[in-house]
Amino acid sequence: MKTVKLDHITKIEGHAKLHLVIDNNKIKKLKLGAFEGARYFEGLIVGRKQHDVPIITSRICGICSCIHVTASVQAVEAAFGIKASQQTKKLRELMVIGERIRSHASHLYLFALPDYLGFESSIAMAPKHKKEVNQALELIKLGNNIVTTIGAREMHPVATVPGGFTALPKQEELSNLLKRLKQQRKQAISTAKLFASLDYPEFENKTQYLALDDNGYSNISGNIVSQDQKINSDDYLKHITEKIIEYSTAKFSTLNKKPFMVGSLARLNNHFNTVSKDTQKLIEKFDLQFPIHNPFYNNLCQALEMVHHFDEATEILENLKIKPEQPAELKNKSGRGVSAVEAPRGLLFHDYTFENGKIKHANIITPTAQNLNNLEFDLWKYVPALLKLSEPELKFEIEKLIRAYDPCFSCSAHFLQLKLER
Amino acid sequence: MTNKPRLGVFSVTGCFGCQLTLAFVEDILLELLDKFEIAAFPMLKQENSYENLDIAIIEGSACRQEEIEELKKIRNNSKIVVALGACANSGSVQSIIEVSDKKQVMETVYNKKYKQYNPVEVGGIDKHIKVDFHIYGCPPDKEDLLLFIKQLLAGNIKPKQVDYNVCVECRAKANPCLLQEGKFCVGALTHGGCNALCPTNGHYCFGCHGYWEDSNVEALTELFKEYGFDKQLKNILAKFDCTSKQIKQIVK
Ligand code: SF4
Ligand code: SF4
Ligand code: SF4
Numbered sequence: 001m002k003t004v005k006l007d008h009i010t011k012i013e014g015h016a017k018l019h020l021v022i023d024n025n026k027i028k029k030l031k032l033g034a035f036e037g038a039r040y041f042e043g044l045i046v047g048r049k050q051h052d053v054p055i056i057t058s059r060i061c062g063i064c065s066c067i068h069v070t071a072s073v074q075a076v077e078a079a080f081g082i083k084a085s086q087q088t089k090k091l092r093e094l095m096v097i098g099e100r101i102r103s104h105a106s107h108l109y110l111f112a113l114p115d116y117l118g119f120e121s122s123i124a125m126a127p128k129h130k131k132e133v134n135q136a137l138e139l140i141k142l143g144n145n146i147v148t149t150i151g152a153r154e155m156h157p158v159a160t161v162p163g164g165f166t167a168l169p170k171q172e173e174l175s176n177l178l179k180r181l182k183q184q185r186k187q188a189i190s191t192a193k194l195f196a197s198l199d200y201p202e203f204e205n206k207t208q209y210l211a212l213d214d215n216g217y218s219n220i221s222g223n224i225v226s227q228d229q230k231i232n233s234d235d236y237l238k239h240i241t242e243k244i245i246e247y248s249t250a251k252f253s254t255l256n257k258k259p260f261m262v263g264s265l266a267r268l269n270n271h272f273n274t275v276s277k278d279t280q281k282l283i284e285k286f287d288l289q290f291p292i293h294n295p296f297y298n299n300l301c302q303a304l305e306m307v308h309h310f311d312e313a314t315e316i317l318e319n320l321k322i323k324p325e326q327p328a329e330l331k332n333k334s335g336r337g338v339s340a341v342e343a344p345r346g347l348l349f350h351d352y353t354f355e356n357g358k359i360k361h362a363n364i365i366t367p368t369a370q371n372l373n374n375l376e377f378d379l380w381k382y383v384p385a386l387l388k389l390s391e392p393e394l395k396f397e398i399e400k401l402i403r404a405y406d407p408c409f410s411c412s413a414h415f416l417q418l419k420l421e422r
Numbered sequence: 423m424t425n426k427p428r429l430g431v432f433s434v435t436g437c438f439g440c441q442l443t444l445a446f447v448e449d450i451l452l453e454l455l456d457k458f459e460i461a462a463f464p465m466l467k468q469e470n471s472y473e474n475l476d477i478a479i480i481e482g483s484a485c486r487q488e489e490i491e492e493l494k495k496i497r498n499n500s501k502i503v504v505a506l507g508a509c510a511n512s513g514s515v516q517s518i519i520e521v522s523d524k525k526q527v528m529e530t531v532y533n534k535k536y537k538q539y540n541p542v543e544v545g546g547i548d549k550h551i552k553v554d555f556h557i558y559g560c561p562p563d564k565e566d567l568l569l570f571i572k573q574l575l576a577g578n579i580k581p582k583q584v585d586y587n588v589c590v591e592c593r594a595k596a597n598p599c600l601l602q603e604g605k606f607c608v609g610a611l612t613h614g615g616c617n618a619l620c621p622t623n624g625h626y627c628f629g630c631h632g633y634w635e636d637s638n639v640e641a642l643t644e645l646f647k648e649y650g651f652d653k654q655l656k657n658i659l660a661k662f663d664c665t666s667k668q669i670k671q672i673v674k
Contacts, residue, residue: 038485038541039435039516043527052657055628059515062439062561102446110445110466121467123460126452133452141448152623154446155439155561156630159623166624361530399468408438 016407018379018398025387032376032402042362049357050076050162050330057350057364058156061408063106065156066099066147067343070220071350076162079337079354080330087325088164089221090316091150095157096219096341097313098146101139101188103344104264104302104309107406108191109136112299115400116198132194135187139306142177142184146313149173164327171322178317181310188306189282195303196286200296201397205381207374208255209266209291212342216274217267217308220341225270226255227291233340236349242365243373252373253365259374262346262367263406264301265292276311279304295378296404332357343367345406368407375405427476427575430462432496434489434547435516436482439561440507441465444479447568457575475500477574480547483509483516487542490550497551502574505546505553506567508560508662512632513544515560517664520544521673545665555583558613560630560662566615584615587634588627592618600626606651608658611637632663639668 002022021029041060045053054072058065070092077084084092109132110122119125126133144154149169151157159167213230214222224231231239243252254260268275272283272290282304283290292301336353346367353361378401386397433441445466447454458477462470478500484490497503508514519527520543528541547553557567566584573581588609592599595618600607609618609627613634620627646655660673 040519040527040531043530044515044518044522046527046530049657052661056515056518056661059437059560062437062442065437065439120469123455123463123466137448137451140446144446144448153619154564155443158620158625161625
């Protein structure tokens with residue numbers, strides 16, 4: 001019997017570990033769990049007023065705080081029966097696209113690429129691959145600048161509130177962003193080319209792929225699709241079930257009782273034909289046949305999405321003329337509001353029920369919490385083929401698969417910390 | 423052999439926003455990394471050593487027993503420990519549980535089939551280990567953070583840190599004062615360092631840099647009462663620094 005323990009999976013956001021027991025060349029036990037401490041967000045916001053809620057839930061995750069805030073304000077608005085203005089929607093979309101660019105760029109270059117080029121880390125990779133690392137930093141910077149221009153801070157934006165924005169970007173700041181997007185677009189394309197040229201392990205594990213859909217690819221609005229199903233966002237609870245697992249502080253999710261995947265691969269599996277024209281051209285050029293069932297391709301999909309996001313952001317900016325606007329006022333109300341959005345790592349739900357302007361009940365499901373079950377499902381299938389490898393090699397291959405998912409455990413785990421009752 | 427300072431960047435429970443603020447100094451990241459020997463940075467590196475650190479920067483607050491052990495291990499191996507951000511300094515939003523009905527909060531999230539779990543009391547890392555420097559904010563201001571690191575690098579073992587409230591920076595920016603206009607703002611009770619980010623962007627300060635120890639708290643709470651803001655004050659302050667004595671008093 002051989003036990004492999006990965007007590008601290010590195011180069012991801014958050015803290016996770018894997019416990020693997022192999023007996024007679026068979027997996028006896030495989031447990032992937034988050035070991036973040038509990039932060040009880042859904043409990044902490046009970047009794048809170050609408051304006052406090054996004055400020056608190058933003059702290060679920062730094063790297064994707066913009067999308068958490070966006071989901072949060074949209075859920076509040078849905079509960080209060082408020083419709084955000086067109087300008088507000090566009091600005092929110094732009095902000096989360098900025099966040100997506102920086103998130104994908106950091107994951108692709110700083111976390112995933114060293115795995116493929118054979119370096120211990122991006123720090124070790126930097127001296128030999130200055131060009132790539134600098135490109136990553138420039139993309140991250142652009143993403144950060146988009147976020148700051150709209151939300152006023154890189155992490156945990158302050159200007160995004162229920163009803164709109166407390167401060168609006170200046171037109172010249174937006175023109176400046178547009179200029180930079182155009183200048184840096186070639187970096188997005190070369191990123192896609194770079195990730196199309198990598199050797200991904202041969203591995204397939206077909207699963208259910210879930211993504212937001214608003215007549216095609218969508219970031220912050222619409223309903224949910226998988227290849228063979230349409231789900232109304234408000235009804236997500238009827239289809240997605242969260243299960244508590246004793247070895248993980250993040251819950252495990254199932255869709256119709258089976259594992260499923262969310263994120264870049266799931267988005268492109270559903271929407272490869274509604275991304276921007278040039279992204280579609282690249283898909284064709286790389287000869288990719290969607291749906292793809294190899295989770296390692298999640299990395300390539302992130303890179304392809306980056307091109308799509310450049311094109312989306314450019315289009316928004318070319319048409320956006322800022323006019324003065326105050327956030328809509330919210331009068332105390334009772335009711336439920338659900339917002340389903342795409343975070344960098346996949347679907348995210350914020351679901352609030354208010355009573356007289358105060359939260360009575362809240363449910364938040366993050367992308368990594370949805371992916372964990374599928375990741376375990378993949379590992380069960382992937383590991384047996386690797387058993388001939390030495391232990392360090394085996395660990396490396398496993399971590400590589402885990403990192404391909406771009407998991408964010410700080411996000412996924414903050415809801416439960418449990419001790420099993422025996 | 424190098425004689426660069428050995429640096430470790432660690433995290434216990436938080437949102438990774440502070441570490442990312444540190445990593446997202448795009449223009450100078452490579453230059454900065456080169457000035458240190460990066461002994462540990464689990465977010466960015468696979469191989470991490472805890473030994474003989476000159477500086478340990480820690481994000482997050484301990485929410486599990488194992489994290490307290492982790493903090494002690496870091497402290498025992500480091501000459502200087504820096505608490506980075508609101509979580510490490512006072513628990514940030516997870517400290518809300520300390521001023522709430524704990525059992526109720528946990529029960530809302532818990533599945534009943536699990537026994538009530540015994541959480542550690544949330545707070546800053548100085549509950550468990552000695553901290554040499556505090557960098558405030560959720561997340562900290564990048565310029566503020568860089569200034570601190572540059573001072574350390576220049577061999578300054580007593581770097582100057584912000585010791586004034588948000589109002590000082592707010593007035594320096596010539597923002598109209600919300601409070602004077604009869605609107606809500608807790609900048610006067612809050613540690614500065616953010617360059618009055620929120621009032622500059624049309625939002626009141628909600629105290630993400632934590633309680634400023636030298637606040638004239640009695641006079642200010644009186645003023646808030648006079649304005650009819652006492653309820654709002656409790657709500658707003660029950661967020662980032664719920665473990666500080668004064669905030670606990672106001673909030674309870
Ligand atoms: S202080 Fe704020 S930004 Fe930093 S880790 Fe904690 S929640 Fe995140
Ligand atoms: S607006 Fe707020 S932070 Fe600025 S001076 Fe007034 S009270 Fe202080
Ligand atoms: S103004 Fe207040 S809430 Fe805003 S960043 Fe500064 S300390 Fe934080």
